[in-house]
Amino acid sequence: MFAESSxxxxxxxxxxxxxxxxxxxxxxxxxxxxxxxxTLIYKGGSIISFDFxxxxxxxxxxxxxxxxxxxxxxxxxxxxxxxxxxxxxMAAVYLNEYAGDNWFTRLxxxxxINLAGVPSIVHALFGVGAFVIFFGFGTSILAAxxxxxxxxxxxxxVSTRESLRAVPQAFREACWNMGATRWQTIRRVVLPxxxxxxLTGVIxxxxxxxxxxxxxxxxxAAFFLPFLPQSVFxxxxxxxxxxxxxxxxxxxxxxxxxxxxxxxxxAMVLIMNSISIAFRMYLRGKKKx
Amino acid sequence: xSDTNTLSQTAALDFDRRNLDWYIDKIIxxxxxxxxxxxxxxxxxxxxxxxxxxxxFLLEDFSFREFFLSQYWEPSDExxxxxxxxALIAGTASVTGLAMIVAIPFSLGAAxxxxxxxxxxxxxxxxxxxxxxxxxxxxxxxxIGLSIMNPLIIQIFDVPVGLNVLNAGIIxxxxxxxxxxxxxxxxxxxxxxxxxEAAEALGATRWQVIFKTVLPAAKxxxxxxxxxxxxxxFGETMAVLMATGHAVNIPxxxxxxxxxxxxxxxxxxGETAVGSPHYQALFTIGxxxxxxxxxxxxxxxxxxxxxxxG
Amino acid sequence: MVNIGLDVSSMSDSVMTTxxxxxxxxxxxxxxxxxxxxxxxxxxxxxxxxxxxxGIIGPANAGKTSFLKSLNRMDTFNSSMSVNGQIRFNGLxxxxxxxxxxxxxxxGVVFPLPVGLPLTIYENVALSPRLRGIKKRRELDExxxxxxxxxxxxxxxxxxxxxxxxxxxxxQQQRLTIARALSQEPDLLMLDEFSIAVDPVTTMRIExxxxxxxxxxxxxxxxxxVQQARRLADRTAFFLEGECxxxxxxxxxxxxxGKDQRTLDYIEGKFG
Numbered sequence: 079m080f081a082e083s084s085x086x087x088x089x090x091x092x093x094x095x096x097x098x099x100x101x102x103x104x105x106x107x108x109x110x111x112x113x114x115x116x117t118l119i120y121k122g123g124s125i126i127s128f129d130f131x132x133x134x135x136x137x138x139x140x141x142x143x144x145x146x147x148x149x150x151x152x153x154x155x156x157x158x159x160x161x162x163x164x165x166x167x168m169a170a171v172y173l174n175e176y177a178g179d180n181w182f183t184r185l186x187x188x189x190x191i192n193l194a195g196v197p198s199i200v201h202a203l204f205g206v207g208a209f210v211i212f213f214g215f216g217t218s219i220l221a222a223x224x225x226x227x228x229x230x231x232x233x234x235x236v237s238t239r240e241s242l243r244a245v246p247q248a249f250r251e252a253c254w255n256m257g258a259t260r261w262q263t264i265r266r267v268v269l270p271x272x273x274x275x276x277l278t279g280v281i282x283x284x285x286x287x288x289x290x291x292x293x294x295x296x297x298x299a300a301f302f303l304p305f306l307p308q309s310v311f312x313x314x315x316x317x318x319x320x321x322x323x324x325x326x327x328x329x330x331x332x333x334x335x336x337x338x339x340x341x342x343x344x345a346m347v348l349i350m351n352s353i354s355i356a357f358r359m360y361l362r363g364k365k366k367x
Numbered sequence: 368x369s370d371t372n373t374l375s376q377t378a379a380l381d382f383d384r385r386n387l388d389w390y391i392d393k394i395i396x397x398x399x400x401x402x403x404x405x406x407x408x409x410x411x412x413x414x415x416x417x418x419x420x421x422x423x424f425l426l427e428d429f430s431f432r433e434f435f436l437s438q439y440w441e442p443s444d445e446x447x448x449x450x451x452x453x454a455l456i457a458g459t460a461s462v463t464g465l466a467m468i469v470a471i472p473f474s475l476g477a478a479x480x481x482x483x484x485x486x487x488x489x490x491x492x493x494x495x496x497x498x499x500x501x502x503x504x505x506x507x508x509x510x511i512g513l514s515i516m517n518p519l520i521i522q523i524f525d526v527p528v529g530l531n532v533l534n535a536g537i538i539x540x541x542x543x544x545x546x547x548x549x550x551x552x553x554x555x556x557x558x559x560x561x562x563x564e565a566a567e568a569l570g571a572t573r574w575q576v577i578f579k580t581v582l583p584a585a586k587x588x589x590x591x592x593x594x595x596x597x598x599x600x601f602g603e604t605m606a607v608l609m610a611t612g613h614a615v616n617i618p619x620x621x622x623x624x625x626x627x628x629x630x631x632x633x634x635x636x637g638e639t640a641v642g643s644p645h646y647q648a649l650f651t652i653g654x655x656x657x658x659x660x661x662x663x664x665x666x667x668x669x670x671x672x673x674x675x676x677g
Numbered sequence: 678m679v680n681i682g683l684d685v686s687s688m689s690d691s692v693m694t695t696x697x698x699x700x701x702x703x704x705x706x707x708x709x710x711x712x713x714x715x716x717x718x719x720x721x722x723x724x725x726x727x728x729x730x731x732g733i734i735g736p737a738n739a740g741k742t743s744f745l746k747s748l749n750r751m752d753t754f755n756s757s758m759s760v761n762g763q764i765r766f767n768g769l770x771x772x773x774x775x776x777x778x779x780x781x782x783x784x785g786v787v788f789p790l791p792v793g794l795p796l797t798i799y800e801n802v803a804l805s806p807r808l809r810g811i812k813k814r815r816e817l818d819e820x821x822x823x824x825x826x827x828x829x830x831x832x833x834x835x836x837x838x839x840x841x842x843x844x845x846x847x848x849q850q851q852r853l854t855i856a857r858a859l860s861q862e863p864d865l866l867m868l869d870e871f872s873i874a875v876d877p878v879t880t881m882r883i884e885x886x887x888x889x890x891x892x893x894x895x896x897x898x899x900x901x902x903v904q905q906a907r908r909l910a911d912r913t914a915f916f917l918e919g920e921c922x923x924x925x926x927x928x929x930x931x932x933x934x935g936k937d938q939r940t941l942d943y944i945e946g947k948f949g
Contacts, residue, residue: 089572096574097484103476104493107544111500114511165402172403176396178756188668189406195595195664196413196657197602198505199629203636203653207416211641228409235406245795251754252792252854256805256861257782259392266804271795289504292604292629296636318506325510326609333514340510344503351502355495366795367843382779383769388808389776 118344122337130338139302139324140331144339146306150219150314151346154294155287157223157310158230163280165227166234173235174242175264194232198292201229205297220310222298226287233283234276241275242268246367271366278358285350289343291318301327317343414657421650424450428644429651440615440631442645450648452655457617458532458625462607463600465536465621470544470596475589477544478551483577494549501545505605512538512610526622530612533621538610539600547596554588554671555581591671598663602656604629628652701765702727702865702895703748708762710743710752717743721762721921723914725865730887730896732910732927734903736949739916741899742788745867748897749784750777767864782808785858789870791850793842794857798825798834801842801853805861820860827890828856829882847874855883859890866890869899884909903944907931915940 129143136142177183205225215221245268253263299316301323307314321343325336418425428450437451481493512534520529558581566580582589612624613634632649639646703725710718718740725731733741743758750771752758764771766780774780782805794801802821811817821838825831830852834845842853851874858866868887872880887896887909900906906913906927913927915937923930923937933941943949 089575093572093574096577097480100476100480100484103473104480107473107477107541107548108493108496108500110541111503114515117515118511165405168399168402169405172399176399177403186403186406188665189410191668192410192661192664193406195598195602195660196410197604197629197660199604199632200413200417200602200653200657200660203417203420203632203650204413206636207420207650208412211420212416231406231409248790248792249794251751252794252857253804254754255749255751255781255786256808256857257778257780257784258804258808259388259778261392261395262388262808264395266807267794267796285502289502289506291504291506292633295633318504321506321510322605322609325513336510336514340507344507347502347504348499351499355498365844366841367793382767382783383774383776384779385776386779389778392778 115344118337118341121334122339122341125334125338126341131342135302138330139328140335144317144320144342146303147315147317147320147339148342149306150299151288151317153219153307153310153314154223154226154298154316155284157219158226158287159280159284161224162227162231162234162283166231167238167276169231170235170238170242171264171269174239175260175268190232190235193228196229198229198290201225202293202296204228205293210297215311217296217300217313218298218311219307219314220298222294222314222316223310225293225297226290229290229293230283230286233286234279237279237282238272238276241272241279244275245271249367274357274361278354278361281350281354281357285347285354288350289318289347291316291322295319317346414654417650417653417657421647421654423642424644424647424651428648434651438615438617440626442635442648448644450644452628452631452652454615454617455626455628455631455652458611458615459601459607459627459629461532461618461621461625462535462539462611462627463597465532466539466543466600467593467597469537469540470547470600471593473540474544474547474592474596475551477548478555478589478592479577479582481548482552482555483573483581494552497545497548500541501549503542505542505603506609508538508542508606509609512606516610524622528612528624530610531622531624532611532618534612535607535610535625535627536621538606539603542603542606543596543600546599547592550592550595551585551589554585554592557588558584587670591667594663594667594670598660598667601663602629602660603627604633608633628656701725702767703897704763704765706763706765708744708747708760708764710740710747710758710760712743712759713757716919718916718919718921723921723924725895725897726912727895728891729911730891730898730909732906732913733897733899733916734901734906734913734943735916735922736943737901738918740919741916742869744916745786745788745869745897745899748865748867749781749786753777782861783864785861785863785866787851787854787858787866787868787871789873791847791854791874793845793850793853795841795843797839798842798845798853799838802856802860805857824856824859825853827859827886828852829879829886830856848876848879851875852879852883863894865895865897867897867899870901872900872902872905880905903931915943917943 131143131148132145133143134145173183173186177186202225205221209215209221209224210217249267249271250263253267254260258266294316298313299319300313301319303313303315317339321336321339324331324339433449433451436453437449438454438457439449439451440455441449477493477497481490481497485493513530516534516538517529520526520531520534562580562584563576566576571579607627608630611627611630613626613630614624615626616623618625632652635645636649639649701724705721705723708718708721709716721744733744735741746752746758747760748764748766748771752760760772766784771780794804796804799821802824803817806817806820811820822831825834830849833849842850845853851871855868855871871883875883884905887898890896898906898909910927912924913930914924915922915930917939923935923940925935929935930940931944935941
């Protein structure tokens with residue numbers, strides 16, 4: 079009796095030790111990042127102003143604002159979404175609503191996993207070979223956006239598929255039983271109930287696309303341009319590449335400038351991500367069946 | 368006789384007709400099928416297009432021996448260009464290796480804490496935090512390496528330059544850790560609760576349950592998490608371009624600057640003429656990267672799928 | 678020439694046989710249903726006449742639900758379900774149709790587990806008319822009100838037609854499902870233990886509606902309440918352990934004039 083309880087005490091101690099150890103690891107993982115974010119805000123916060131966001135860079139990019147880069151990023155992201163969202167949603171509809179459980183479906187899944195896993199610089203090479211050269215788009219917003227669209231396609235497919243999967247099968251069968259075709263069922267019952275989940279995935283994709291640099295370096299984003307893009311066949315500046323340029327390629331940049339650019343970029347990405355997460359949590363709390 | 372005739376008229380015997388909706392359904396089915404196989408088309412497309420661009424080099428200037436065994440990457444030498452990627456492989460391997468040393472214990476520890484110890488709001492909060500960490504763009508990480516880690520390393524270790532294996536390894540480790548954490552946590556979550564309950568019923572304590580039951584059961588998923596993290600580190604471009612020091616060099620210590628395969632492409636592609644041997648050599652590195660990451664992802668997928676079946 | 682000759686002869690043949698009987702809505706020949714090779718129902722032969730209520734009684738696992746599923750081609754939803762034999766609906770072999778959706782739109786089904794679609798109550802009932810191409814609001818309003826009234830649900834939901842059908846109570850969802858089936862204006866209505874989640878008073882109201890509906894459609898009523906079959910069905914089939922034991926005029930079966938002793942034993946509650 080006594081021996082057993084002393085064993086219990088020992089076990090409790092070991093357990094607490096492990097709990098603290100693992101907690102420490104979690105904290106050590108998180109804390110440096112928080113310190114880094116704090117530094118970014120501390121060093122870059124002061125430069126951020128209305129003018130910084132909405133004026134052109136001046137003096138060989140050592141002064142002025144980031145407006146063309148900001149606008150260019152919006153262009154690139156918007157065109158990439160136009161391409162990848164319809165394609166990704168359709169692919170997810172195929173996988174969840176039509177595809178059987180067989181080797182062919184597994185092959186598609188493997189392709190999706192690999193599409194997400196191929197290094198971004200390899201996607202860039204593909205973009206150069208396919209869109210810039212073979213299809214003749216040149217270095218343009220179109221080429222950069224299509225490259226990014228293919229790269230982030232898995233994000234849309236996976237999140238859409240998950241929200242389609244969350245719609246119970248019984249709803250589909252009830253619909254089919256009334257004589258609805260597969261497509262009528264998808265359009266009237268499945269998609270309307272998955273649309274908010276899909277939207278969550280799209281916001282996540284926006285955040286991914288905003289931050290990508292390597293895939294657009296050689297396909298459409300320019301170091302510096304004295305004009306704003308007029309169409310998708312123009313080159314553009316982009317925020318992510320602008321950070322790389324002012325941090326490494328331009329001599330004599332005041333220290334707070336790249337910090338400011340980094341802060342704007344990370345804020346855009348994290349805000350998008352937070353919206354996506356908040357939206358997801360809100361949806362989880364809202365019962366529709 | 369009259370009875371059957373009334374039946375055919377009143378009961379709409381000819382209901383069996385293909386209407387517009389039937390054809391729309393078929394067309395949509397064909398369309399989503401094409402979208403469904405697009406991922407396969409793109410993967411093949413990536414391979415084909417980078418191979419086309421790199422093909423000239425593979426035919427003419429490529430020597431297996433030189434490419435993989437020479438440590439001299441001097442493509443712009445006009446008299447005797449040399450295309451050896453050994454040093455670049457060493458650069459990628461050293462940085463990725465160090466990143467894994469940093470990331471594996473922390474991400475597995477964090478996954479265990481989040482999955483097995485933390486509850487309720489803490490758990491939810493940590494998961495969100497991990498997800499946000501995973502979202503930080505690589506160019507921002509590269510900038511952090513350049514502007515925060517660099518002076519820090521110079522100060523702490525008293526070395527002349529802080530852009531080296533250590534810097535990039537830590538940066539890459541911090542980048543890979545959130546992804547590994549969330550995949551590893553998924554793997555732990557996939558272990559059925561009845562395993563834990565059975566072990567607890569036998570009188571095992573929490574940590575015994577974790578070490579003797581949960582971790583062995585989640586072994587494959589955890590291995591998959593590590594592999595995917597490795598794949599991510601291996602393929603990372605901007606961060607290693609900015610934080611490694613970008614010198615072609617087989618590192619002797621963590622304080623040596625190196626250059627990674629991915630970073631080489633990113634740094635040099637803009638300066639080469641389309642179709643030149645140098646340009647084609649960069650695409651050949653791309654083919655190599657594609658094949659390696661393909662194998663890593665395939666292995667990870669097979670391992671993870673292995674547990675699902677079992 | 679030869680073919681045409683054959684056709685004519687076989688047609689006149691079938692006319693000869695059916696002319697003496699009442700018109701058949703549904704003919705089932707040698708129907709066998711199995712799940713992953715395990716038979717759930719074997720060798721069923723029966724026919725359902727137009728404008729009758731055809732009852733199916735029997736204990737659990739007799740194959741009643743599988744029978745209904747096969748009539749609506751629900752075997753296409755589930756790869757493990759396989760159906761062999763011939764089923765003719767309005768004279769057409771349902772395994773050889775050009776448009777399976779048209780078949781399902783002519784058949785209304787209500788299963789014991791109610792499924793209110795995650796649409797508004799109004800849209801649940803208006804969905805099928807919309808699929809048929811009815812767009813006018815007034816026409817839809819009229820259909821929705823009529824179907825919900827017939828399903829004894831109108832009074833409870835008429836003030837909240839815009840709330841979600843999937844959030845109604847079980848009994849209400851059951852009646853919503855009935856209203857939805859009626860909104861198809863089907864040739865054939867199949868009900869599988871529809872009263873399982875519905876209170877007795879409402880059940881009686883729906884039963885009265887079914888008697889009325891007989892004028893417009895054929896009804897197959899699967900029930901575990903033998904008295905319900907007696908109240909409603911013109912003819913009744915008794916299913917037992919994957920076999921159709923017998924089919925007869927309901928009153929005959931209930932008064933012991935059936936061919937098989939097991940039928941009477943079941944009706945009298947000796948087993949099941």
